[in-house]
Amino acid sequence: MLQLVLFNVTNGLIIGAFYVLMALGLSMILNLSNVINFAHGNFLALGGYFAYTLAPYLGFWGALLVSPLLTACVGFAVERVMIRKVYNRDPVYSLLLTFGLAFIMQDLAREIWGTQGLPLGVPAVLAQPLSARLFFITGYRLFMVAIVIVAVAGLFAFLRYTRVGVRIRAGTLDLEMVAALGVNVRLLRSLNFAVGCLLAGLSGVLAAGQIGLNPNMGDGLLMPSFIAIIVGGVGSLTGTLLGGLLIGVAGAVTTVFLPTASEAVVYLIMAVVLLLRPRGLLGEEGLLS
Amino acid sequence: MSSTPVEATPWAPPRQRWLLPVAVWAVLLTSPAWLPLLGGYTALAGRVVVLGLAAMSLNILLGFTGVMSFGHAAYFGLGAYGAGLTLKYLADSTSLALLLGTLLGGVAGALFGALIVRRRGVYFAMVTIAFGQICYYIAFRWNSLTGGDDGLRGFRRQPLHFGPLTLDVQNNAVVFYYFILAVFALATGLMALLLRSPFGRTLIAIRENERRARFLGIAVERHIWLSFSISCGFTAVAGALYALLNNFADPLALHYSLSGEIVIMAVMGGMRSFWGPLIGAAVFVVLQDYVSSITVNWMSFVGLLFVLVVLFFPRGLLGMLGRSGAP
Numbered sequence: 001m002l003q004l005v006l007f008n009v010t011n012g013l014i015i016g017a018f019y020v021l022m023a024l025g026l027s028m029i030l031n032l033s034n035v036i037n038f039a040h041g042n043f044l045a046l047g048g049y050f051a052y053t054l055a056p057y058l059g060f061w062g063a064l065l066v067s068p069l070l071t072a073c074v075g076f077a078v079e080r081v082m083i084r085k086v087y088n089r090d091p092v093y094s095l096l097l098t099f100g101l102a103f104i105m106q107d108l109a110r111e112i113w114g115t116q117g118l119p120l121g122v123p124a125v126l127a128q129p130l131s132a133r134l135f136f137i138t139g140y141r142l143f144m145v146a147i148v149i150v151a152v153a154g155l156f157a158f159l160r161y162t163r164v165g166v167r168i169r170a171g172t173l174d175l176e177m178v179a180a181l182g183v184n185v186r187l188l189r190s191l192n193f194a195v196g197c198l199l200a201g202l203s204g205v206l207a208a209g210q211i212g213l214n215p216n217m218g219d220g221l222l223m224p225s226f227i228a229i230i231v232g233g234v235g236s237l238t239g240t241l242l243g244g245l246l247i248g249v250a251g252a253v254t255t256v257f258l259p260t261a262s263e264a265v266v267y268l269i270m271a272v273v274l275l276l277r278p279r280g281l282l283g284e285e286g287l288l289s
Numbered sequence: 290m291s292s293t294p295v296e297a298t299p300w301a302p303p304r305q306r307w308l309l310p311v312a313v314w315a316v317l318l319t320s321p322a323w324l325p326l327l328g329g330y331t332a333l334a335g336r337v338v339v340l341g342l343a344a345m346s347l348n349i350l351l352g353f354t355g356v357m358s359f360g361h362a363a364y365f366g367l368g369a370y371g372a373g374l375t376l377k378y379l380a381d382s383t384s385l386a387l388l389l390g391t392l393l394g395g396v397a398g399a400l401f402g403a404l405i406v407r408r409r410g411v412y413f414a415m416v417t418i419a420f421g422q423i424c425y426y427i428a429f430r431w432n433s434l435t436g437g438d439d440g441l442r443g444f445r446r447q448p449l450h451f452g453p454l455t456l457d458v459q460n461n462a463v464v465f466y467y468f469i470l471a472v473f474a475l476a477t478g479l480m481a482l483l484l485r486s487p488f489g490r491t492l493i494a495i496r497e498n499e500r501r502a503r504f505l506g507i508a509v510e511r512h513i514w515l516s517f518s519i520s521c522g523f524t525a526v527a528g529a530l531y532a533l534l535n536n537f538a539d540p541l542a543l544h545y546s547l548s549g550e551i552v553i554m555a556v557m558g559g560m561r562s563f564w565g566p567l568i569g570a571a572v573f574v575v576l577q578d579y580v581s582s583i584t585v586n587w588m589s590f591v592g593l594l595f596v597l598v599v600l601f602f603p604r605g606l607l608g609m610l611g612r613s614g615a616p
Contacts, residue, residue, distance in 0.1 A: 229415070
């Protein structure tokens with residue numbers, strides 16, 4: 001029993017790591033631009049498909065490096081062409097826009113790469129099981145977690161120690177003031193959107209190695225990412241990190257006892273958090289509330 | 290459609306106010322006669338009316354209170370499941386199914402609404418989506434009750450009895466269409482009364498300037514909660530009708546994709562106008578029906594429609610015709 005629970009906690013942490021990667025990108029875009037990116041799951045799928053296409057030429061490692069960057073480029077372009085047009089309008093328009101974008105991207109992915117699921121080969125070093133004694137875990141899963149940790153640490157360092165990162169954080173608090181101080185806010189928002197898509201692309205490559213590719217592979221991650229943000233508290237990236245891990249583990253542990261409730265428990269956590277602490281675990285008072 | 294300027298609010302000057310409703314009702318009442326000639330079918334008209342009702346219900350919240358819900362499919366779907374489950378397990382009564390479906394959606398809306406009225410803007414939208422997905426997962430997972438992924442089958446709408454009079458809504462599609470229309474008339478009549486009442490005007494005051502409304506002593510949260518609950522209740526009516534129309538309810542009726550579609554109907558028709566969402570629904574349903582019959586890439590078309598409406602026609606069809614009502 002303990003072994004099973006332990007196994008599921010590990011599983012939950014791995015799933016939670018994906019939620020975190022996805023939710024951090026969503027959260028960054030939400031905080032700076034006040035836009036919910038419904039197409040975030042499709043950027044994830046795009047990252048995976050880029051890796052699938054590039055892997056024969058660059059190998060897995062090259063693809064792991066290049067595909068997220070390509071996804072970020074696509075995100076940058078999409079922000080320039082579409083998303084920025086709705087920044088100063090009623091938020092309903094940004095929602096509808098990214099919603100439509102999600103439909104288009106999913107259909108395009110289906111058109112280009114087909115409806116069939118595709119595999120992404122991972123290097124043999126990573127594919128072998130590490131330990132069969134305590135419980136079964138492949139190297140790839142540990143590798144995924146390691147990459148997520150590196151990416152998250154990199155993101156927090158970027159936001160803390162680079163000029164752009166500091167400006168993004170400042171813009172989250174008071175964009176008008178940042179603009180008044182002479183920062184190119186338009187470029188800042190584009191870069192921020194691109195960084196969000198980079199994270200989505202990275203999780204796409206990692207997910208593709210584990211579960212393979214299909215045009216709507218990102219859909220299932222979108223809702224948990226929303227909930228991670230709500231539970232963690234809008235405006236706090238640390239909160240998002242915490243929220244993602246929490247619901248990942250909670251969902252996985254519930255699977256042991258009551259498999260059909262694994263999704264419900266995640267929503268239950270959200271309802272309880274909203275009831276007891278409406279701004280989320282680490283949310284700022286008054287921000288977006 | 291008439292090209293006469295159309296007022297954006299239901300209490301526009303009486304000079305033009307009657308034009309649009311008369312046109313709408315003329316089209317709705319006669320559609321079974323001419324729709325088949327244009328290659329349509331009566332059930333299509335039924336879908337337009339039902340989804341139009343859903344979009345108009347959402348618009349109480351979106352257009353008249355200025356609060357954005359992106360989870361209305363949940364209440365639509367709850368209405369559908371409520372009606373379906375009533376017919377399947379409780380009683381062979383169409384009217385009871387309609388009533389219980391409405392109650393289920395309305396009560397759920399009131400409960401969820403109480404948790405989220407303090408949120409605003411995108412955050413409100415996000416929480417409504419998440420709550421909507423709860424209902425989706427319940428319908429999806431609770432196989433024994435709801436049929437899970439396959440949807441709820443095994444029920445049929447029953448003939449209606451008014452004393453000695455029997456309406457055969459079960460087998461006669463046209464009779465059922467007029468039944469839908471009667472419910473629609475009742476619901477939209479109530480909505481219009483509500484929006485013209487002091488309560489409705491208070492909602493508009495909140496939309497226009499929430500802070501000022503608060504300073505005037507208006508209980509903003511309570512009004513938004515009421516508006517949300519009422520909107521959910523009417524959406525559930527539409528959902529119940531939808532289940533009766535198809536003799537079927539499936540989890541996709543609860544999914545957030547449908548929420549997005551309901552929102553785009555309202556926006557495309559013009560969310561500052563009372564009838565706008567119905568017109569948006571008509572355009573959307575007919576277009577979707579047509580496009581999905583000629584290409585497998587209908588998703589791209591729908592997505593493109595979203596993008597084009599947002600970028601180029603943010604005020605919607607009626608908003609473009611009218612002179613007032615900036616988005």
